[in-house]
Amino acid sequence: KGAWLVKSEMATCDDVQKQTNEEGVPQIEKVVLSLRPVGNTPQLKNKKFAVESSRNVSWLVQWLKQKLKCEDDENIFIYVQQTFAPHLDTQFNTLYKCFGTGDKLVLYYCKSPAWG
Amino acid sequence: VMTVSYDQFILDCKHFTGISDSLRDGWRLKQVDGIVYIAKTQIVQQNSDNTCISCDYHVIHHVSYQVPVLYFTACYNTGQVVPVDKIWSVLVSIDGITDKWSMISQTDHPIYSFPCYYVHPCHTATLMKNHSKTSNYLLTYITSVSPLVGLHVSIDYVQN
Secondary structure, three states: OOOOOOOOOOEOHHHHHHHHHOOOOOOOOEEEEEEEEOOOOOOOOOOEEEEEOOOEHHHHHHHHHHHOOOOOOEEEEEEEOOOEOOOOOOEHHHHHHHHOEOOEEEEEEEEEEOOO | OOOOOHHHHHHHHHHHHHHHHHHOOOOEEEEEOOEEEEEEEEEEEEOOOOOEEEEEEEEEEEOOOOEEEEEEEEEEOOOOEOOHHHHHHHHOOOOOOOOHHHOEEEEEOOOOOOEEEEEOHHHHHHHHOOOOOOOOHHHHHHHHHHHHHOOOOOOHHHHO
8 A cells, every 4th residue: 555656747548557555645637648639740659548537628738738749839729629728727537538448538639839 | 721612511510500600609600791600799707896897709711711700899798899908918818929019910801891809710720721620610710719719619519
């Protein structure tokens, strides 16, 4: 029953699995994201992550901007089903309920030069 | 770049306003001077002294660029036009973008000729070139630019 230590905000799927199996650890709701690039956007090394279900799209945008080393004038857009950009306030638990397939939520991300 | 023909744009508009009707979301299909477009009026801010800002959004197909373009105006309930600096602080939310004017500029409305704001069509084209696999060009465009201009598009548009 060791202490749980999450090294970063983004736990891997293995961590989530371990968490649900360990005794005495409180169940924190997480959503597994599968992130896919659109157009010429670079691919992530690890495309599957578990995040707190209360996090929202805006948080993911900031995270991706950091991860993809975006310039100040570059933008990240998130889409479901390659079609719809949800409002930045939308939480992952909502998106998962609407668009989750199996155990995960597939999201597409697009890096766009900021309008110029 | 990825463009959309005017005929396809009309089909997309009809589909979009059909969903809007079922959601009571307020988008209307309009035809003026033979030009088909969609329009929505929305109250975006209500102040404690009962003044509010009413915003009109029009999505109109651009003939030269062959892409949809979002035009908008904003007025107080007195009828007074919202000044430029208030537009930025109230309506337009742009995180970390240094040059606002590169995305939203002023022009004369293509149908009615009054001054309004718009998202320049070259930005539509640049954005949409990443979306060759979209199943709904218009929905992708509108949801991509909506955060810029205080427009909220419900998730239910894609549920339908």
